[in-house]
Amino acid sequence: MKLTKLTALAATTALCAPMAFAEDMANEMTIVSWGGAYSKSQLKAYHEPYSANTGVTILNDDSSAEAVAKLRAMNEAGNVTWDVVDVVAADAMRLCDEGLALEIDADTQLAAAPDGTSASEDFGELLVSECFIPQIVYSTTFGYRTDMVGDNAPTSVCAIFDTEAYPGKRSLEKRSINNMEWALICDGVAKEDVYDVLETSEGQDRALAKLDTIKDDVIWWSAGADTPQLLADGEVVMGSTYNGRLFSVIEEQKQPVAMLWDAQVFDLDGWIIPAGLSPERQARALDYIMFATDTQRLADQAKYISYGPARASSAPLVGQHAELGIDMAPHMPTDPNNAQNTFLFNYEFWADYRDDIETKFQAWLAK
Template identity: 40%
Template sequence: MLLLTCLTAGGLGSLKPVFADDQLTIASFGGAYQAAQRKVYFEPYAKKAGVKISEEEFNSETSKIRAMVESKSVSWDAVDMDAVGGEQLCAEGALETIDWKRLGLDRSRFTGADNDCVVPADFYATVLAYDKDKLPNGPKNLNDLFDTQKFPGKRGLYKSPFGNLEWALIADGVAVKDVYKVLGTSAGVDRALKKLDTIKKDVVWWQTGAQAPQLLADGQVVMTSAWNGRIYDAVKNSGKHFEILWDAQELGMNVWVIPKGGPRVDAAYKFIAFVTSGSVQADQTRYIPYGPANRDAIAHVDPAVLPHLPTAPDHMTHALLIDAAFWGERGDELRQRFTAWLAK
């Protein structure tokens, strides 16, 4: 018996299958980021294509997509996730391989299009941020995150080894260019965790992008790691006097993926082609300053926004480029070590 979605007043003639192509379910990171996507991506595309878009929120947990694929119950058509998760899921065979001809876009115009299962979306930065109202003479470099005498009080960090281990090594004297070489050794991981031990009792752990600026606003921390777009949004739209420290910013990439075996792969391709086109990616920067991965977008970005992008030349001087391949290969092991460290 066919699964049917609804009955119309006119009778059975207009019955549609559950997985009709006039609807899409999109998953992304929520908060200010997804609010920007709603304005620039979801609403315009829904109107243009005549589809209904349903939104889900998640925090790039690979387990959610893996479970859908393994149980053959994929309900997400297109997903915006961190490149690290995309790398891992691609290696596991949980994502569709991207056919760029089918997408209708030039792969060579995208920065970071090395993985066969992803379409690069944008570049974000994990930065150190503080509230100038509460800390007029704030931190000047990454080392200040670990200086509890100069800056007493709690500091916020993302509850993950991702990014924290790198920062710990940099603050412990490892050159940015050598971070992953050192972190690739057991001694390097021990060194990073030992450095994190120096502030462990002073850390408030956050798990979603919206929590970091909230911790600052509530005065629960004197400084916090955060995603640059969330701090920018708090300043622009909530009147906060937050300051971003770009020293040792960690440049990561968000990517669009299609879970393997999804019900509307063709529709997902059309949606991704729209949201990763140059002009549309540029439009997103008006709401949240993440660097477009499509190089054709830069010419369309408002010059006033360019200095706020993590990919601005001044911000790249001491930037650490997150190694998605490293985390795709070593992520599970490092998460286990980090979880064990947290429990001590």
């Protein structure tokens, strides 16, 4: 008896559902991002004002980590459900190379700076791919436990390879990018030669050999939340992660952790629009991008998270943290004090060699 009632209930739900869902369909777009505090900063700085202006409902999908795989599958299945996707520059280049992302002309499709500077000039060199509109400059860098290093606070990135001075585990990202460069730098390669060395098979082996010296002391992370948690637990003495995560650990959570800006690797994160959207969805996505990457919006985002805006014209507008009220400028990776010993990331190199090196790295890791 009960079952028949349940079935009837399910059937009515199933029948009524389409009508209920039909109305909110027309003005909805799905924006893919990383989740957590980062998505929250986008929600405050971009989504909320955009929805208020246009009445478009924005659905947040926290799938950026799997964006390349999913976009490729969607493209193959002919059913792209995402409208705008937030990816790191390297992923954007890969998507662009494979024709999975829409090419965007910065000067006609993006807003100019308030003083009239064209968008392509305002973003400058950060426009690393035709499909990619940079949003923030972040850096991958190290944080360490102040209470676990004693008086001997590390000043160089090579502290990760020094297990005698800094005993304990360290956390590194489970991929070759950045780790290979750091390994070579600490193996005595000059910064400007790193990519020349890494291009050769011997150079790659050399980097892996260096990493091999600390393989047993490393906890490999794959999600942005891992290193902050490990640092907070005291499970690792130092670890690499994104500078915004460390900001939140240090300033918001007040953990005994400090930043090590040495050899921080600048990277970009920004938007792409998937290829193969219907004209109306594509127009809406472009409209959103135009709004979300203008000078004011990019500066607004820095109120909520310590990543530097990608436009030159936004930098002077960066103010104070929305809740903590501290000045955000000194916490930006681009601040002169922090950027003294920055390592320049070579996008073209990694676009070309990513498959080669990553294969080797993963095989080494699983050994």
